[in-house]
Amino acid sequence: MTDTSLDEVDRAILRALQEDARHHTNAEISERVDVSATTVGKRIAALEEQGVIQGYRTEIDYEVAGYPLLVLFICTAPIADRERLLRETFDFDGVVNVRELMTGVNNVHILVAGTATDEITRIAHQIDELGFNVNDEILLRNEYNEPSAHFEPGVADE
Missing domain, CATH: 1.10.10.10 (Winged helix-like DNA-binding domain superfamily/Winged helix DNA-binding domain)
Known part of the structure; x- marks a missing residue:
């Protein structure tokens, strides 16, 4: 469809x-x-x-749930290995979301929730050892989601 x-x-x-x-x-x-x-x-x-x-x-407020650190790792993965790497990333405790982007670099975003910096560091090492090139680490404050305007009443094939 x-x-x-x-x-x-x-x-x-x-x-x-x-x-x-x-x-x-x-x-x-x-x-x-x-x-x-x-x-x-x-x-x-x-x-x-x-x-x-x-x-x-389910949308979770990780801070309220006891995981006050929400870190976005911006990584690059070789195209030939990307699918395997993405699947294996979910084996790490703390990984809550993985996004694959259609770019040559910074083509994977991995969202991690943790309780302390040493936990985030451990996950960062695991991501690196798996084969990702970690280009940036960003401590997130909030994330907001909104229903898509595509499904608003009266919006059709615009």
């Missing part, structure tokens, strides 16, 4: 799920979208089946 095959109902459902998938029931979404709760459930199942919805994730 491509973005152009999403209709207004699909977009509205995706918007509601992005806002709060845990607390929006099919019945609540159906009121917003003006279709039955059964239709919402079928649409969600179809979007999951087609791979548009790939999962549901």
Whole structure:
């Protein structure tokens, strides 16, 4: 399924799920979208089946959870080894997110949560020993997420 095959109902459902998938029931979404709760459930199942919805994730405030250090490692990985390196990165305790970028350098961003600097240093060594070239380490303060404007009501194939 491509973005152009999403209709207004699909977009509205995706918007509601992005806002709060845990607390929006099919019945609540159906009121917003003006279709039955059964239709919402079928649409969600179809979007999951087609791979548009790939999962549901919990957003964690790591500082509140006892991991006050959130560090972004900006790395370079050889293209031939990148896929393997990305998979193996999740073997390290503390790695919470890995992003692959389509650039020659700084092509991998690894987000790590930890309790102390020595823990972050240990993870940095593991990342380096695995085969990444660590180019930068950035201590993050906050991260913000927002539902995509692509799924706003009335936005279609702009």
